[in-house]
Amino acid sequence: MDNQEKEVLLSIQNLDVVFGRGKKAFKAVDNVSFDIYKGETLSLVGESGSGKTTIGRAIIRINPCSAGQILYKGKRISGKLSRKDDREVIRKIQMIFQDPAASLNERATIEYIISEGLYNFHLYKDEKDRMAKIEKITEEVGLLPEHLTRYPHEFSGGQRQRVGLARSIVMEPEFIIADEPISALDVSIRAQVLNLLERFKKERGLTYLFIAHDLSIVRFISDRIVVIYKGRIMEIAETEELFHYPLHPYTKSLMSAIPVPDPILEKNKKLFVYDTKIHDYSEEKPELVDLGNGHFVFGSPSEIEKYKKIRFEGANE
Numbered sequence: 001m002d003n004q005e006k007e008v009l010l011s012i013q014n015l016d017v018v019f020g021r022g023k024k025a026f027k028a029v030d031n032v033s034f035d036i037y038k039g040e041t042l043s044l045v046g047e048s049g050s051g052k053t054t055i056g057r058a059i060i061r062i063n064p065c066s067a068g069q070i071l072y073k074g075k076r077i078s079g080k081l082s083r084k085d086d087r088e089v090i091r092k093i094q095m096i097f098q099d100p101a102a103s104l105n106e107r108a109t110i111e112y113i114i115s116e117g118l119y120n121f122h123l124y125k126d127e128k129d130r131m132a133k134i135e136k137i138t139e140e141v142g143l144l145p146e147h148l149t150r151y152p153h154e155f156s157g158g159q160r161q162r163v164g165l166a167r168s169i170v171m172e173p174e175f176i177i178a179d180e181p182i183s184a185l186d187v188s189i190r191a192q193v194l195n196l197l198e199r200f201k202k203e204r205g206l207t208y209l210f211i212a213h214d215l216s217i218v219r220f221i222s223d224r225i226v227v228i229y230k231g232r233i234m235e236i237a238e239t240e241e242l243f244h245y246p247l248h249p250y251t252k253s254l255m256s257a258i259p260v261p262d263p264i265l266e267k268n269k270k271l272f273v274y275d276t277k278i279h280d281y282s283e284e285k286p287e288l289v290d291l292g293n294g295h296f297v298f299g300s301p302s303e304i305e306k307y308k309k310i311r312f313e314g315a316n317e
Helices: 054-061 082-093 110-121 127-140 145-149 157-169 189-206 214-219 239-244 249-256 261-268 300-315
Strands: 008-020 026-037 041-046 067-072 095-096 177-178 208-211 224-229 232-238 287-290 296-299
Touching: 008 054, 008 208, 026 041, 026 054, 026 067, 026 208, 026 232, 041 054, 041 214, 054 095, 054 208, 082 110, 095 157, 095 224, 110 127, 110 145, 110 157, 110 189, 127 145, 127 157, 157 189, 157 239, 189 214, 208 214, 214 239, 224 239, 224 249, 232 239, 232 249, 296 300
Parallel strands: 041 208, 041 224, 095 177, 177 208
Antiparallel strands: 008 026, 008 067, 224 232, 232 296, 287 296
16 A cells, blocks of 8 residues: 555654753754654654653653654644543553563552553443453453452563553554563563564554664564654665665664574675764765655655665665
8 A cells, every 4th residue: 555545653753852951962862853653563662762752751751752743633732731632642652661570550459550440441341341451452462350359570581561552552552652561571582472463453453663772573564664864764665675684883883783593694694884984974964755656755856866775776885
């Protein structure tokens, strides 16, 4: 399906997020724009400190926008909202946090943690209906009914993340921001959580913004990938397009860091280190440009010409 035909669920337009004031001001997100289509998984990828989580937190309005706007279904959700719109956004957009230990209330039972959203928005007819919803979602995420009376500290990291997932899904959201939901988990558990996310996407028609720093995992679950470096977008493309034609040097450095499952190949692998000094932006101003195929790359006009040749003419660098 062409991107023009897809329904844009969430649109981020010229977003800036600045922390601090005056001389201490730090721009964590710099003029970021991208759309997320209904029903897709868009992954936001970059190293620690690149602004990925800041963008996710700006969408759910934990971090205020310093400039630009965020639209959900064509309506602005950044800045001040009416109480009705505010509640609608909280319900429809949920976030799964990176640290499954810190994001759960240690003093609350699992039943209460999963029920909290239902209580706040009164999304149940009566007590029987609430318990039916809790038990159903608990089973769907792979937990047992007896887990409901326990507390977070009694669970492993993987189980806690399932509780976090249940807490989000029970609200029947349309859009979920998954902020590195598997980085704190064992490798064997990661696949289970990813499969759960994939299953919920199909069964419930969910849309995901998946935040990660590991490109190998992102390839498994994403429809499109946004590569971000120091608060600026470097490249956007469909997953296989990006893996076959990584054009920006920063994307290439991320690709070169993906582990190879062969010890001999891994040992002889050449790591590509990104150095910003290779760009000369003193005379030409860089922009995020659509090369075609929905493949956007950040660069100066001369760099963009070079990227086009590599992508469409198979020219060697």
